[in-house]
Amino acid sequence: MTKWQIITAFCVKLWQSMGREFLIFKALSNLGCCYRDGRGVDQSYEKAKEWFEKAAEQGDALGQFHVGWLYFCGYGVEQDYKKSLEFWILSAEQRDETAMFNIGTLYLNGQGVEKSYEKAVEWFKKAAEEGHDEAIYIY
Numbered sequence: 001m002t003k004w005q006i007i008t009a010f011c012v013k014l015w016q017s018m019g020r021e022f023l024i025f026k027a028l029s030n031l032g033c034c035y036r037d038g039r040g041v042d043q044s045y046e047k048a049k050e051w052f053e054k055a056a057e058q059g060d061a062l063g064q065f066h067v068g069w070l071y072f073c074g075y076g077v078e079q080d081y082k083k084s085l086e087f088w089i090l091s092a093e094q095r096d097e098t099a100m101f102n103i104g105t106l107y108l109n110g111q112g113v114e115k116s117y118e119k120a121v122e123w124f125k126k127a128a129e130e131g132h133d134e135a136i137y138i139y
Contacts, residue, residue, distance in 0.1 A: 028055035029062040036066070036075075045076025056087065061094035068099065081112025092123075097130035104135070 032051035035044050049070050055063025068087030071080045085106055091099035104123030107116045127135035 026055075026060065026062075028052075028058065029060050029066065032063065032066055045070060049076050056090070059094075061091045061096045061099070064088070064091040064094075065096055065099050068102070072102070081106060085112050092126070095130055097127045097132035097135065100124075100127035100130060101132045101135045 028051050032048045032055060033039070034041050035051060036048035037043065041047075049067065052063045052066040052070065056067050057063075064087045068084040068091065069075075070077055071087065072084040073079070077083075085103060088096075088099040088103050088106075092103060100123050104120045104127060105111075106113055107123060108120035109115065113119075124135045124138050128138075
C-alpha cells in the first residue's frame with residue numbers, strides 16, 4: 001500500500017465516523033467523493049449517491065451539486081435531467097457557480113427543460129458573476 005492509499009483509507013474511516021456520529025456535511029460530501037472516485041474504498045456510484053444525499057439533506061451545496069451530477073450522467077441512477085436541475089438549483093442558491101453554469105447548459109440544450117436561450121444566458125451571467133471561467137468566456 002502506498003503512502004497516499006494509507007492516508008486516504010484513514011481519511012475515509014474518519015469521514016465515515018464523523019458522518020455517522022456528527023452529520024458533518026463536509027465529511028459526508030468528502031466520503032461521497034471517495035466512493036465516486038474509488039479512493040480508499042471500492043468505487044460505487046450507489047454509495048456515493050447515498051453519502052452525497054446525506055450531505056444534501058444537511059444543506060451542503062457540494063452534496064447537492066454532486067447528486068445533480070449523478071442524475072445528469074446517470075451514474076448509479078437512471079439519468080434524469082429534471083432531478084439534476086432540482087439539485088443544481090439548491091446548490092446555485094448557495095452561490096455555486098458550476099451549478100449555475102450547468103443549469104444554463106440545461107436550458108441551452110433543452111435537457112429536462114424547455115430550450116430557452118434567454119434563461120441559458122441568465123444562468124451563464126450568474127455563473128460569470130460568481131467567477132466561473134467558462135461562463136465568463138461565454139457571457
